[in-house]
Amino acid sequence: MDEIIMSLFWGIFGLIIGSFLNVVIYRVPRGESIVKPGSHCTQCNHALKAWELVPVLSFIALRGQCHSCGTKISWRYPGVELLTGLLFFLWAWRNPAEPLPVLGLHFILLAVLLALALIDWDTMRLPDVLTLPLLTIGIGSSFFLPMGLSGGESLASAIGAGGAFWLIAKIYPQGMGLGDVKLIAGMGAFLGFPNILLALFIASLIGSIIGLLWMVIRGREFRAQIPFGPFLVLGAYATLFGGDCLIQAYLTLF
Numbered sequence: 001m002d003e004i005i006m007s008l009f010w011g012i013f014g015l016i017i018g019s020f021l022n023v024v025i026y027r028v029p030r031g032e033s034i035v036k037p038g039s040h041c042t043q044c045n046h047a048l049k050a051w052e053l054v055p056v057l058s059f060i061a062l063r064g065q066c067h068s069c070g071t072k073i074s075w076r077y078p079g080v081e082l083l084t085g086l087l088f089f090l091w092a093w094r095n096p097a098e099p100l101p102v103l104g105l106h107f108i109l110l111a112v113l114l115a116l117a118l119i120d121w122d123t124m125r126l127p128d129v130l131t132l133p134l135l136t137i138g139i140g141s142s143f144f145l146p147m148g149l150s151g152g153e154s155l156a157s158a159i160g161a162g163g164a165f166w167l168i169a170k171i172y173p174q175g176m177g178l179g180d181v182k183l184i185a186g187m188g189a190f191l192g193f194p195n196i197l198l199a200l201f202i203a204s205l206i207g208s209i210i211g212l213l214w215m216v217i218r219g220r221e222f223r224a225q226i227p228f229g230p231f232l233v234l235g236a237y238a239t240l241f242g243g244d245c246l247i248q249a250y251l252t253l254f
């Protein structure tokens, strides 16, 4: 019972972090500060009051419109809030014994991955200000916190996965950017070996299926590419939430 209450608490905390992620996703690619000025309507500059900043509920109360100018607010804002809340809730629910610093670290991972996926989707870029801290925190924390990975394992996995994809990016620069390489290294630092391989496998599988469907539906050339970052993040989430089951299922095949 306590566990579900704690998980719900972390879920609500996730809604608030999701609200902040909306700011990050909008402002980081534009090179704007994520602190100042406070949240405002991007159309009329109306500064949002406290009651307009409550995750999800404000969107419903405002019926999806700016209170001042009536401009439509994208469904994505409450969507990101709900998704972050759900991710935090599920993580806390599945990992009730996790010590607070490790839990916090995993929340950072889940949140930064979500921001990166959407920024890459919007702009085809994975900003260094998000990928490099993720990599540094992933390796650094594994030396100090009982994350399941030792510092050496984290470092080796980051260098191994990042290095392999760095080579791919050198040989085939149209297919992958250095932003993807940094994200893969960061994922390696958190997931370790062999989980990073599972994440990359899932990412490539879903990415190629969606890529093919995209070509069939839109009739686009392969050059008009869809970003790889969102699929990397899907692979990381699938591994984080179901990796043990997936690897077990795979091993029982033999």
Ligand SMILES: [Zn+2]
Pocket: 041, 042, 043, 044, 045, 046, 066, 067, 068, 069, 070, 071
């Ligand atoms: Zn407005």
